[in-house]
Amino acid sequence: MNKQDNNLMEKIVSLCKRRGFVFPSSEIYGGFAAVYDYGTYGVELANNIKDVWWKAMVQGNENIVGIDSSIFMHPKVWEASGHVGGFSDPLSECRKCHTRSRVDHILEEAGIFADEKMSEEKINKLLVDNKKKIKCPKCGKSDFAPAKSFNLLVKSNLGNFTGDWDKSPVYLRGETCQGIYINFKNVLDSSRVRVPFGIAQIGKAFRNEITARQFIFRKREFEQMEMQMFVRPDEEMKMYEEWKKRRWQYYIDLGIKEKNLKWHEHENLVFYAKAAWDIEYNFPFGFQELEGIHARGDYDLTQHTKCSGEDLSYRDPITNEKYIPHVVETSAGVDRTFLAVITEAYMEEKVDKEIRVVMKFPKNLAPIKVAVFPLLKNKPDLVKKAREVYDNLKGEFMCEFDDNGNIGKRYRRQDEIGTPFCLTIDFDSLDNGDVTVRDRDTMKQDRIKIEGLKDYLKEKLEK
Ligand code: GAP
Secondary structure, eight states: OOTTOTTHHHHHHHHHHHTTSEEETTGGGTOOTTOEEEOHHHHHHHHHHHHHHHIIIIITOTTEEEOOOOSBOOHHHHHHTTHHHHOEEEEEEBTTTOOEEEHHHHHHHTTOOOOTTSOHHHHHHHHHHTTTTOOOTTTOOOOBOOOEEEEOOEEEOTTOOSSOTTTSOEEEOSOTHHHHHTTHHHHHHHSOOOSSEEEEEEEEEEOOOSOOOTGGGSOSEEEEEEEEEEEOGGGHHHHHHHHHHHHHHHHHHTTOOGGGEEEEEOSSOOTTOSEEEEEEEEETTEEEEEEEEEEEETHHHHHHHHHHOOOOOEEOTTTOOEEOOEEEEEEEEHHHHHHHHHHHHEEEEEETTEEEEEEOOOTTTOSOSEEEEESOTTOHHHHHHHHHHHHHHTTTSOEEEOOSSOHHHHHHHHHHHTOSEEEEEOHHHHHHSEEEEEETTTOOEEEEEGGGHHHHHHHHHHO
C-alpha cells in the first residue's frame, strides 16, 4: 500500500472497526481514551503475533525460558527500579484551554528535535526559545505553562482498605521486565539455565500516557513481549550487537518490508540504559518506535539486591567467579506489531473496475486460515456437505463457515479479514467429491478433492 496515502490511517481504523479487529473501549459510554479492545479477528491476529514471538524466543533458543509474572508487585519494586522517582514524560498545560500536552511531541510537530528523556531544564529552554512556533493541538494558541515531569506509573488501591491509598499505592506494572528481575533467582534455582541465559515474558503493562492519539500505537493499557538476557559483564556489548541483528531479522521474517524499518539511536538515555536503539516502523503517521533494544548493565539486579536485601549475584559453576549479570533487553509491543502488520498487509487493488480491499497477511498471522462456503444456503445437500468439510478441517486450521449473501460478497468479506483460502462447495462437489479453492492473493481457483484438502492446505499454508 502507498504509505503516502493521507487517508491510510483512517482507512485502517475504519476497517479494524468494521471487520472486528479493534474496537474503542467502552464505546457505548462514549469511549475511554487510549484504551482499546481486540475483536473477533483482532484477538486471533494478536495471539498469532505472540505465538511467533514466543517461538522465536523460547521454543527456538535452548537458553531462553519463559515466565508469566503478576501485574501487581510489591510497591518497593518500583522504588528500586527507579520508576517512582524517574519514570516520567514532560507535560505542559495550555494556559488558554487547559489542554495538557507532551512537550517533546508538540516541539517535534513544530520541527524542533526533542526527546522525552531530556532534562526538565533543557526541554523548558526549548519551550521558551520556540514559544511562537509551537501551538496547542486543541485551541491553536501559543501560550504554554512551564513543562513539568509527569510520572507515568498507574496507581491502584489493591489491598488497601483505609481509603488513604494515594499515600501507599500499589502500582500496575509500567513494564513487564521488572517481573523478570524479581524472579531471576527463582528461575536460576528451579531450571537448568546458566549464564548466558534469557527470560521471556508476554503481558500487560500500564502507563498514564499524557496524550491519547495514533490509535493503538500509544495506549494506556498495552501488551509487551520482553526478553532479558543475563550475561557476563564483559560480554554485554557483544551480546547487545548480536540481539540487534537478530531482532532486525525477526521483523523481516515476520513479513515486514525492510524499507519500512529503520534504526534510531537514543542520545539521551533513559535512567537505566547504557545503550538504547529502537527499531522503527514506517507507520501511516511516519517512522516511530516498534521495539527498544537496551543494554541495561547491572542496574536492575543491583537495585533489587540493594532494596530487597536478597543477593542476586551469580556464581559461575566452572570458574567459581561471582558477579551480578548484566542485562541485554529486547522489548517489543504487541499492539505496535499489530499495527505494523495491519499497515503492511492493507492493499487496495483494482478488480473489474472496482476496488478490492485485501489484507495480505503472511499466512501464519492470518486470523482465519480457511473459509468454507456452500454455494447456496437454501440447498440442504450443499449445506450438509459444506458442514462436513468445515467440521473435518476446523481441528487443524482456524476456519470459518459462511453461507451469508452471494459468493462475491463472501469473498470480499474474507479478503478484508485476510483469509488465505476460501472453499466453495457446489453441485459438482456432490458428484465428484471436490471443491473450489480460491487463493486470496492471486484470486485463482483450483479444484481439489475433499479427501486431499487437509494436506493441500497444510502445504500451502506453510509456504
Ligand atoms: N522495558 C523497557 C521498556 O518498557 P519502552 O521503550 O518504554 O521500554 C518498549 O517500551 C516497547 O513497549 C515499545 O517499543 C513499544 O512497542 C511498547 N510500548 C511502550 N509504550 C507503549 C504504549 N503506551 N502503547 C503501546 N505500546 C507501547
